[in-house]
Amino acid sequence: MPRTEPISAITPPAAGATTAPPGPAAETRPRGAGFDVLTLMCGLWLLTLAVVALVAPLLPLGEHQDSALTLAEPIYAPPDLASAHPLGTNALGLDLLARVIYGARISLVVCISAVLIGMAVGGIVGITAGYLRGKVDVVIGVLTNSLLAVPTLIMLIALASVLRPTPQNMVIALSLVAVPGMIRVARAQTLALSQREYVTVARALGARRSRVILRELLPNVALAIIPLGMIYISALIVAEASLSFLGIGIRPPQPTWGNMIAEGQDGKMEQYPFLVIVPAFFLFLTVFSFNLIGERLRKVWDTRQVKL
């Protein structure tokens, strides 16, 4: 049978095909696995939020906390981008844009520190358990499982009744949520990785135990833990917001996204939906972004492992 068609079949895909699988186009311009517009936007959102939260005191924002200064301001002003209160005001006349940005400060700082502590503690403990095995592993395993056995929210509520609701205490409480998961992942990774030949190679070249852990295992375990940390940040933002919403987290007038949403209780939301929509929108976008970026990071870093 004469074959005339295949010629067109092997021509390179059209220039518009951005997600083309490794074809001629992909070869000429190597790119990370799936860094697309959505990821870029999520990254931009997080970056903007972080920068704005960082420099919040320098920005010309309305009052966010002290209702004594807002006696003259309108209450429940609806969002109007042209006005002095672009996202409206709450029952005390406090500016919602300012509150949502100062809320981001607390939420982000608290959750990111909690995750960093969780990653450091969980990573070290997990690697130790996975590499040493034996009794150490058993003890750590029991402790991890007991922590995991307590439902997150119940544990946080219990802790809240003991600890004063300061940001520092929130960090401690929330890091307790992140630690057991991190231990598990770090331990599982270590178990798999310590069977890899390069660990044997390092030992055959005279490496001591601490060097095997720090130089061979840790960088590889970190690749697994960092994306998980991103996902934990989003989970903890939600957990922190839940506590604030329930009134056992950080208390008003200090704004957090959770206690801002709680202001919509008692029928206020039906009357003034923006009270809830504004913080909820910030919360949603942030959680979504952390999740998506965590997921993408995992994929990108996985390819390096897969290629080997």
Added chain:
Amino acid sequence: MIKPLLHVRDLRTVFQTARGAVPAVAGVSFDLQAGETLGIVGESGSGKSVLGRTIMGLVAPSRTTAVHGTVEYDGTDLLQASPKRRRALLGAEIAMVFQDPLSSLNPVKRIGIHLTETLRQHRELSRSEARKRAVELLDMVRIPEAARRFDQYPHELSGGMRQRVMIAMALSCDPKLLIADEPTTALDVTVQRQVLDLLAVLCQERKMATILISHDLGIVSGRSDRVAVMYAGRIVESAAAEDFFRHQHHPYPRGLLASTPQLDSPARTVLTTVPGRPPDLARWRGGCHFSPRCPNVQERCRQFEPPVEQTTDGRTLACFHPVAPKGGEVNGRNR
């Protein structure tokens, strides 16, 4: 007689498994002189890799693993040495090249780091000196554009290149003893040859004693001074390479050599094979391990295990009924 560089006596490595004790290495003895190359051949599961790893101390005694015997390197018993003493020897005096270059390099570390870390651990070198030395090493194993490779990650290199990097790592501190555990099994045939030749040249240049472990007699032939054939954890026959390839007394190596495909044999010649499979060591009831597959098997072979004995012509042999060379009796055995 010169004191051997490596002196292995009655080495046993036994793994406790759910199915029973598996003696992966069951009483191996050999001596290796400085600069000598020993080829160890055996099929999968014959214990040759475990032997290599036991010598390196990588098979650590534990609840499920027992190691007995002596491994004496230059007067130091490696099995009894303190971890510190052993670490000082490993990498510096004794090095190992592993089977699988794909998983032997850490994917998150640059090529150069692999080399400089070992160098700086055993030698007092500054960062820049180590880098210079590492590039030299990469050059020595014939890696083109060594300076550029230094900053690349393992996945950016081909399999052959990675194995060269492994060899460079192993040789970085000028070891006196190199254990090459199937160094080319994961590579294709042409690359295999290049890597083996490179290894042979480097060993000769540095007067390095080498243990070359392989499942392929063809790889060992022409590259080793002595050949030892392992079966079920024991060395069933060992001899100087020349003697070994001229004649094999033990029916197993004999079968192995007979089953090597020959290019000049007529087309459609049926390949000779050694029938059967290696024995299940956990369920072994006694007798010669090769007896179920042996063409010359006799009643005695099924009941007793033949001891490893020295023959007068410098071989060791573990067989009750060795195959005589053409037109002659088996050399008298020392009883």
